[in-house]
Amino acid sequence: MSEARTSPQAPLKVLFDSLIALDGREEREAFLDFTCREDPELRARLERLLALHTQADDFFNGAKSGAEEVPEEVTGEEAEGTRIGRYRLLGRLGEGGCGVVYLAEQQEPVKRRVALKIIRLGMDTENVIARFEMERQALAMMDHPNIARVLDVGATRTGRPYFVMQLVDGEKITDFCDQKRLGLAERLRLFIRICQAVQHAHQKGVIHRDIKPSNILIWEHDGEAVPKVIDFGIAKATESSLEGHVTYTAEGHFIGTPSYMSPEQAAGRGLDVDTRTDVYSLGSLLHELLCGRPPFDPAALREMGADEVQRTLLDVDPPKPSSVIESMDPAELAEVAARRACEVSRLAAAVRDDLDRIVCKAMAKDRQQRYSGADALAADVSCFLNDEPVSARPPGGLYRLRKLVRRNKVVFGTGAVVFASLVLGLGGATAMYFRANRAREAAEQARANEAELRQKAEVGRNIARAAVLVRHGRFDEADGLMGWIPPSQAEPSLESADTFRALGIWHGREGRWRKAADRFAGLAYSLSSADTTDTDAVSLNLQPAATAFCEAGDVEGYQRLRSMAVERFGQTTHPVVAEQVVKACLLRAADDEVLSRLARLEDLMLDAEKATGGVTGDNLVAWREFAIALMEFRKGNYNEALQWLTRCMASTSENPARTAIALAVRSMVFGHQNRRIEAAHDMERAESIVAQRFAREPSIFDEWEPVWQDWINARLLIREAEAAVGK
Incomplete structure (x- = not known):
């Protein structure tokens, strides 16, 4: 029997909600073919429900034909021209796991185009609405140039929540990089900015949980490529009231995208997700930017049942980017190398070693072995770009010396001539020794800087958590988080100011x-x-x-x-x-x-x-x-x-x-x-x-x-x- 029939966690309503959420007859037929391949009775019931649903839509749509304005609560799928609050819908941009995104025009107090996201028809269950509310709260906390800003929030006349975001007229990062033929260094610099945006979210106590290429848009401003992280639709505020959610909506329905999903997400441990989940997804994104493929084939995952997907993500190690490149047929390899402005013979070598190790560390099954945060991942990528030792690779004298030589090619070229003229004199050896020693000291300083960045991130997380606790009247817990933060080290923000003010008044009231x-x-x-x-x-x-x-x-x-x-x-x-x-x-x-x-x-x-x-x-x-x-x-x-x-x-x-x-x-x-x-x-x-x-x-x-x-x-x-x- 199929999982859809036997699992008590996959009721008929869940299957029907998923069915009507699909666009077009062909998609619905494919869904029925796969879900009911061994259960004709289940397919017949779903088809009868679909027919009744279609008749009801036809009846109500016909009753309103010719109306000047089509109310959204009647049509379900909002039509062009529909007004929602201060916004008029101009067209549909796309959809995510629980919401549909529309191009809209704000009418007042200013006139501008925005992106408006709203719960789609058939998905307004209690859990999805709760997740959507969390999305609105998470976005409201963001204030970073590489995160799409939230402009407004509200609810439709039927009570379905929506939020209005800055309209990002861009392309997903993988398409942009391929079309612009960006080299590896340019791709890595974009990736660092994305890590910095995600780190900002982490400092606010928010985890994205669905980082993937389609949620990273690139738009060009004054000739510069500007990345924007969008769709915090399944983000989880770490101290919010929704701390009991897990990563499944029903059997086989993940919160997240399996190709980029961390093992702890796949295991359904919603309470056990932390910022290192996003580090894993960033590693998956970096994997695709380097070699043109995500770590796990999306088409293969779609053919698997939920249990098999879970087993793959938990037990199967992702291939190294260089291994993927080496396994490509000549035609695909030529295309991938051309899109990265790199010679075919040099692409695998450029990715091998340091970049392989960075990806593998970010995607470690055991999150204790991953980078401690998105900032640490960005720091290691920066070290690679600057020909400095990366923390993902075990330290070694020859490795550090090789990095030192790459950073100082002119100096070492001249040194080689002097060394040869002195016929193995000690001068050149001594110089290399001291330079290698300075490289070791620089690496130690880099580790100290990483520790300082981690401390700053912890301060930011504590402030964000304390702000949530204060809003819930839990002043003792909030003060415990803020008590060890020196005033001069607190992240300057209106949120931290409000938290300090509330705690100061609380202490003053008690003398x-x-x-x-x-x-x-x-x-x-x-x-x-x-x-x-x-x-x-x-x-x-x-x-x-x-x-x-x-x-x-x-x-x-x-x-x-x-x-x-x-x-x-x-x-x-x-x-x-x-x-x-x-x-x-x-x-x-x-x-x-x-x-x-x-x-x-x-x-x-x-x-x-x-x-x-x-x-x-x-x-x-x-x-x-x-x-x-x-x-x-x-x-x-x-x-x-x-x-x-x-x-x-x-x-x-x-x-x-x-x-x-x-x-x-x-x-x-x-x-x-x-x-x-x-x-x-x-x-x-x-x-x-x-x-x-x-x-x-x-x-x-x-x-x-x-x-x-x-x-x-x-x-x-x-x-x-x-x-x-x-x-």
Whole structure:
């Protein structure tokens, strides 16, 4: 009996869904011939269901004939002209395992052409929708020039998810390389860029799981070939809520493409898949780029049952690219060599040894023996291109010396002449020894660089995982991942900034100010590097970091943050940015150097005050006046500070936290002027306002984020006033 009939995991519905998903009568007939070759009864049932399905489609399509716009929920297969949200479909581009891709035109707010992918008819099962949701989340996390960007997501009127991607007008990588007659070196340089894109995805905690030529498109921009990795449709966020999925949809239906699929995918161990699965698929892609064939023949795999495919991928070693080349008949070999701009007699030799070993290491059955990541694979390919030793080959003196000679042909040519003239003198031998020693040191440095790259990748993965955990409220686990990452080493991104911010607020709510300070410092460093714009949305994040450092009593950490803030925002032209920076940098007394570097920001705020014509009552204006007063107080100009504090406190905008802060500073100004009674009065008022606020529920952290640090700052300045004025 066939597997389709006997397997309890292949119900009639799965077979019928697969049947109606095929285009054309010939494809459906071939499917029935293969699936039901030993089961006429099963074939008859499927044919009856197909007839009923066709009649239903004809009925509904006929009922809507002549309509100006054909609703997608009626036709199932979206017709040209159908509108989905803001998009009008222009035609069908292709399809993947669970979705159909359309060329679409965005109507608003801008008009442009995009690629829109949607669940195809007959595939909207619960598991496929879950995988598709994962695809949308994975793409939203990508931000790399060699990964197709996601532009929008949504759902059709029938609830089928779709996403909109950057339209990549390109060819699959193998076709592009063959048509352009790219040599091996050019192909390898493209491959390195693809590895770098995949490494970016891995740093975001995402595994592609279906890397193959059709998912790598090449388009030309200003004469340069630009690779784009597309279709993260079966990507798996490593810490997502979908962590229980496996790599089969039903008996014989893989998530992935068997010719490029890793052994652990073929075994159906969905929980056991990691980034080295993509390393295996990249090795398969490299195999095809080198010799023109994938490691396992797709046509042969299609003829096999699922069990036989699985056994092949688990037990059969892929052939080396050079062996494949040597086994080709003369006509095929001539064509393959021509497409690689290489002489027939030299092609196998060019691939043999290092490139063979790189492919074999990437495709090792035991993933412990593969490259640790896509970056390590790219590094070894770069070593090959630069005539440096590759890690895939065991180290040896003669091998390293040969690489050294290739990199320094002119030097060694001259050395050979000298060596011959000296008749086996020791000079040439000694020179070669030292050069070989330098080559060994260079290889050791390359390994150290690889370790550093692995550490950076681990940092990126931890940040991505922590972001997912924070979204699910699992702050303890997220903080455990982020706790060992120094703020200055965190990958600058909006995602890492949001994660640091959430963890800082969580620690602050619990009164753990030392840890809150570390997380807010990570927020400030990450966001300042990720967003280089001159806006208060960036500078605002200095406030919680400065507040947390001061509340924790970390003077050294606060001074580092202050130096970074002055360096990053010292040339701002935005008055609100200037206000934020001055308030963050002057929570504690500052030396003359810091005050002189902040003088330009005070001038900027003074110009803004002149422009307002002395208007009061606005909350932002009052905060700016307080920042100027704080600056004058730290400079020792107490009369000027008192004037600006008076203007600030005259504001009609109600802000108790601002009032308490201003009272605390004015208390210190009065103290320096020996006005003790007024100083004590202001301090008592400030203490009363803060005490009432901290006695209330809910917590200050439950309000709008920028408000809470004002209350902590008021408490900090009251303590300073108590120490300065006495209580």
